[in-house]
Amino acid sequence: MKPAWSVILLTTQIGAAQGLFLLVFLLNIFKTPPREFVLVSCAVSLGLLISGLIASFFHLGRPERAWRAASQWRTSWLSREVIVLPAFMGMVALYGLLIFFEFEKNISIWVGGVAVLLCLALFICTGMIYACLPFLQEWRSPLTLVNFFLLGTASGLTLSVPLAVIAHPQFVGPLALGAFALAAVAWAVRIASLVRNARLRPKSTMASAIGIAHPRIVQKAQGFMGGSYNTREFFHRRPDLLVRAVRWSFLLLLFPVPAWLLGWGGGSLATFIAAFALQFAGLLAERWYFFAEARHPQNLYYQAAS
């Protein structure tokens, strides 16, 4: 598949926002961090959610009709995401306001609890958009959902470390340790999905595509010499070397590099910001690869122009 930058920016940003919110909500229940830390985290989370939502509009041919996408929630995971994302944004904003105006803790916990449910639902919707398509075998796996969840929460936790430096320095150590551990788990699971996908055998073949049982079928003409939507949307047309370089770069940037900065970087604000920025760059590369790796069966019909 051709990587779609709008969708890459949507899923990576909202993932980090979801992770950051989950963390702050849990901390606020069990540890009562300073109000400033909760507020700053909610604001950053909301900012990332808004930025992701804006990016998603660039994926649409007719963005002015985007509101229609909320109608098919009975069958479409995309439609469900379109409903859950703004609902989650609203609850994060409300939660932040309750903290800002120092409402009773009971109320904020209830509101935050609803936000947490929406947050988890959003992880499921986003993952299922990809995992529900049976013939994109690279995506058709529970690992897709687990990866979206772990990479999102891990990046959210990494993002919380520089925020803690600003608003709640006592937490820097434990948060950095948590970010380190969660990134390690996310990294291991991502490698597991790479291993799984490397072993996949495409279920569709030339023989099943045109229905002729013969081991040697070669396309001589796809029916046109120029391009079409089919030749653009489903092929990334990047050299193997670049695809492999992207894979190695995200494997380094998701865990080893930020882990080193978190643990042995000297503990300054700049290194923690760098840790998040580099991990986020790794996430962008990871999501790019996620698309590039998926082989769509329609490509069997578009092998040769003559």
Added chain:
Amino acid sequence: MTTKQLALVIDLNVCVGCHACVTSCKEWNDGGSAGPLSDMNSYGKDPTGTFFNRVQTFEVGEFPDTETVHFPKSCLHCEEPPCVPVCPTGASYKRAEDGIVLVDYDKCIGCGYCAWACPYGARELDPTEKVMKKCTLCVDRITDELLPPQDRQPACVMACPTNARLFGDVHDPESVVSKAIRERGGYALMPEWETRPANQYLPRRKTEPKA
């Protein structure tokens, strides 16, 4: 299974790869209810265009024992269309009365998710209209009662010089398409995904020379 399911049956034994179905489809559907089917840069270096139907050519076997197969491909109007449930707006739908899979161009937001969900690559996003386009079985033609009955057929079927394209109701066991499927071993593409395409293909046949 009792309701109507309109479909095409394509006879690979007689298709000569002339592309008359492609051009007649483009001509009919560039206007009317489905149009335009935009072309970009038609006379430039990288032309691109939107089509409902393509004729592809495959070589089967190893030289010198090869066979050339011309293979027309358009939307298969699946009985379990994977493109329909994923649509977030309800723009993609399967008509209850005749089983045609259609796009409501006024509801489509051009997100492209239905195209991802189609294993056959039957859907193309129109570059100027920015909505998803696909074969309609010439719905504005086959239902037009102002046309004489013999002309109420898809443009591709009317144009085919070798009668390689049959059109009818595959749920009616006595229809020309049902008989062709039954008697000549009609088959569906990519059965592994259980989309149950309504369109089917008739295999090539070995014809012994009569001395």
